[in-house]
Amino acid sequence: MTGYGSHPAASRSRTNGLAVASLICGIIGLFIASVILGPVAIVLGAVGMRQVSAKGGAGMAKAGIVLGILDVVLFVVMLAVSASNGGFSWYVGG
Numbered sequence: 001m002t003g004y005g006s007h008p009a010a011s012r013s014r015t016n017g018l019a020v021a022s023l024i025c026g027i028i029g030l031f032i033a034s035v036i037l038g039p040v041a042i043v044l045g046a047v048g049m050r051q052v053s054a055k056g057g058a059g060m061a062k063a064g065i066v067l068g069i070l071d072v073v074l075f076v077v078m079l080a081v082s083a084s085n086g087g088f089s090w091y092v093g094g
Helices: 015-027 034-050 057-084
Strands: none
Touching: 015 034, 015 057, 034 057
8 A cells, every 4th residue: 555645666767867868968969068978978878888787778878879979079070170260269349
């Protein structure tokens, strides 16, 4: 019998939290802070892949790793393009 305010144990998720975090970091890294979130997604995905036997989420971990690698490659390409165009310049004033 479940008491007042208690949740049944069947509602728990069996997906690996590190795989979910890797996927989220990989997706957000496509838009902002790719140099930081890319390696984080790769590391979390690799650790999540090691834990796949205990919990589900192998697909999410693999997708997080791929998106993390894409984040890092995107950052390197953007850095190379900006360096070939004369680097960064900040124009302030009128």
